[in-house]
Amino acid sequence: MPCHRANRIIDPIGIAVLCILIVAGISSCQPTCYDGEQNQDETGLDCGGVCVPCDTTGGNCFDGIQNQGEEGVDCGGPCSPCITDTTLTDPQFLCNGTGGSSYFPLSLNSYWIYAMPNSEWFQLEIVEETTLNNGNDYFHMVTTGAFGTIHDYFREVGGQVYRWNSSLSAEEVYIPSNPTNGQLWTTSNADSIVIDDVAATLSSQNGCTYDNLLQVTSYSSGTGSTSYYKQGLGKIELVGVQAYLDSAVVY
Numbered sequence: 001m002p003c004h005r006a007n008r009i010i011d012p013i014g015i016a017v018l019c020i021l022i023v024a025g026i027s028s029c030q031p032t033c034y035d036g037e038q039n040q041d042e043t044g045l046d047c048g049g050v051c052v053p054c055d056t057t058g059g060n061c062f063d064g065i066q067n068q069g070e071e072g073v074d075c076g077g078p079c080s081p082c083i084t085d086t087t088l089t090d091p092q093f094l095c096n097g098t099g100g101s102s103y104f105p106l107s108l109n110s111y112w113i114y115a116m117p118n119s120e121w122f123q124l125e126i127v128e129e130t131t132l133n134n135g136n137d138y139f140h141m142v143t144t145g146a147f148g149t150i151h152d153y154f155r156e157v158g159g160q161v162y163r164w165n166s167s168l169s170a171e172e173v174y175i176p177s178n179p180t181n182g183q184l185w186t187t188s189n190a191d192s193i194v195i196d197d198v199a200a201t202l203s204s205q206n207g208c209t210y211d212n213l214l215q216v217t218s219y220s221s222g223t224g225s226t227s228y229y230k231q232g233l234g235k236i237e238l239v240g241v242q243a244y245l246d247s248a249v250v251y
Helices: none
Strands: 113-116 121-131 137-145 150-157 159-166 172-176 184-187 190-203 211-222 221-228 233-238 243-249
Touching: 113 233, 172 184, 190 221
Parallel strands: none
Antiparallel strands: 113 121, 113 243, 121 137, 137 150, 150 159, 159 172, 184 190, 190 211, 211 221, 221 233, 233 243
């Protein structure tokens, strides 16, 4: 499990797979920057050239030490730009979020990093806004890390979050507006999705104690997978894979 400091927003992640860029033009990357192949003019796997720069520091951008000309711990200089927004760097941000109402905030360049057992991790990052073939605008979210590279597309309308199902070429409800206890719906990947609680509490391994969380369980072939969401911050914990939110930037 990554070395962790409670309530810290930008924590070192013991892996040098992906160099996180907040300000640089991630949204201008080509689709092949996420195909798991070294192609076009990339200098490494999905990095360099038209993609995000490769980490050439030998992993020192993830060692929890301010070194090699960094402007802060593991940021600036040869690493990702340092976050200077005082809201994002507030030690309580990981516990309190933005104060917004959405259980699944969607904004460009936001990202969430989750820690798992055995030092595994995965990251969700919103890399661009794009229009799909149904004419609607979506936020393109890329998952990297333990589960490989996954592309998802989400949009929010009137407080309800939709996820685009590319196989069906249709939208499916991801989180309903005004959720209530016992509320139930289905998707192509779940026999049923149930709102267990709209005021759940949770003491997370990231050092935060949360209340008024949305607790959702998705059932497939008789097996349930529970997740917790906090308004203004997003998904806090995934019980099935023992993953918890370790750091986040949410605009």
